[in-house]
Amino acid sequence: MKRLLIAAGGGGDAIATAMVHAALHGPDEPALVLTYAWERLVVDPVPGPRRPSDFTGTVTAGPTLRLVTPRSAPRPPAGSLLPRLSAGLRPALGLLDPYAGASGLARQIEEAAAYCEAGHVDVVDVGGDILADGTEPTLRSPLGDALVLAACARTGIPTSVHVAGPGLDSEVPEAALLPLLGDPLHTLTHADTLSVQAVFDWHPSEAGALLVAAARGIRGVCGTRDAPHPVTLGDASPHVYRLTLARALEINPLARALAESASLADAERASERVCGFSEIARERARAAQLAQEAGESPGGGTAPSEPRPLPRPLPRPLPERFAEWERRTADSGIAYVTTRRIAEELALSPAQLTALRRHLSTATPARHTPPLWRLAAVEA
Template sequence: MTRLIVAAGGGGDAVAAAMLHAALYGDDERAVILTYAWDRLLVDPLPGPRGPHDFTGLEPLTRSVLSVPPQARPIPPADSTLPRLAAELPHTLALLDPHHGAQGITRQLEELVDHLTPRSVDLLDVGGDILAGGDEPTLKSPLADALTLAACAQTNTPVRLLIAGPGLDGEIPPDDLRPLLGPHIHTFTTADTTSIAAVLDWHPSEATAMLTATARGIRGTCEVRDAGLPVSLTDEGPTVHEVDLDNALDRNTLARSVMTTTTLTEAEAYSREICGFSEIDYERDKAARLKQQPPAKPDLASVLFRLDEFQAEARARGVTHTTLRRLSEVLRLGGSRRDELRSLMVSARPEQYVAPLWRIA
């Protein structure tokens, strides 16, 4: 008997799932975390999610589900954080494959439930954009969440939908989310973050980084993403709430539309129709731009000069913190150099690294 946790949106939700499992279920049990290999150009230079054909060394769990052990490797030029996560988290990571649409994910879920007979099945979303209607002007990445929600709604087993860190993904304002949240399940504390502390030193997830930061008591305004979106770090940040899954499906037009899809291409077309865009199209365009703009070499003097310029502008905007992902964008350093950037900056300005965020001086 084990727990099954579905990470609604990708690798960041998988990290949060490990913290949630430790907080709610303890360290004695182990979970299977079903998650996308979708690093959104932060690590992987290829747009969109990776599938089983993009890896070597995956291991079968069921007919349609493969696990990602530490020794698995993405096939270049693809890259993925999942093998390293598998090495550092005490859980089994299973590869969620959206290339067969919501129907394929539903099949994966049903096979896992039959195989594991789990004590519980949780669908976890950090931020709450899984509750989006589809027309929100700040919505950026609805497709991954819509597919997992659609699949969980069709699975013949009870699934509990949990929202951690309401509003921390910057996609739905907290004031709009608040009326949609159900019972309070947990508030993360500093002690809860211990289980993922080492992972967040290198993992690029911004929402889970801010979830962890708020659990550690950090408050203020955090600037994130390439667009510099401001996200408020408040007492609501470390909370976890349950939401009725059927109510979420009623709200999420895209999730209802993709329920019968059998390919990712089909699901992506629904996203363009309903939301006015496809997040994978955005990644395709950005990947093409990045090819024309190779990342700069992280020279200490030039990095600190650009950092000081950015910090002065950020202070004027009322920003108190930012993420290493945001800094890598500002400093024109590729995501592959994130570890190098962190090491360089922490050695130069250790007092500003309030893990896992950067404090604006």
């Protein structure tokens, strides 16, 4: 027998789900975590979520359910960190395929419950966009969470919904969430992070990193990439809250609208009606923009040759570039940053990021407060 959990948002939520499971039930309790392979363009250049046919080496656990293992691999051009993540987490990972809408997800959850011999489902979301009402101006990715709620309701299996780190995903503000959550079920501690700490050496999840940092006692203003406002780690940040499925459905109108969805296209249309946008359409537009910037033509070839650019000055040493960026970022009131923000804002290659991490880890004072980086105080 295994406990059955669902990482509602995919991507880094699987890490947080493993951590919450270890905190509530012990790290050695057997478990299966169902998660989307929907890891956004920073990992996967193909817009939208991946399905089982996008992987090799998965393990069949039911007619429509597949497990991702360290021997699995995404089929190019798709990308995914789930195979590597399956090697770094203790729970097994199962793949959620949303292409048949809530009805298809419900079948997969039922198959997973039979595989685990589980009579209960624990849904885990970092940040709290699983409780979005669709009107939040900062809402970016509500669809996966809402589909999970709708699918769990279709199964009829008793389900609990857990929100960890309210507001840490920069989608629904903490102040809007706390009145909905009641008293915390658990407060994560440093000990609760030990089972997942190593994955943040390479995984780009920011909400998960902030949750781990909060559990380790870090407090202050944290800068993430591509978020409208910094996140402040405070007293509520390491808390885990539990709601009933009925209460989550009451709060989330998109989940209710997805109840009868039978395809991902159905789900997109529901999101457009309720929230005013489709995050998959946004990903398609962004992927097309990135392809254009890379010089690819719409047909997949390269764009016509451009005039030869003028020679550029030699790049400055990386520590010097970081010091200037650090000063500018700290002046905006930010005390901590994620690895992903550093890498993206400085446009670092993997090798450059490794070199910078080594430099910052040995600097005086050392900047690394795993899994975040502390900015040095800037003198007036």
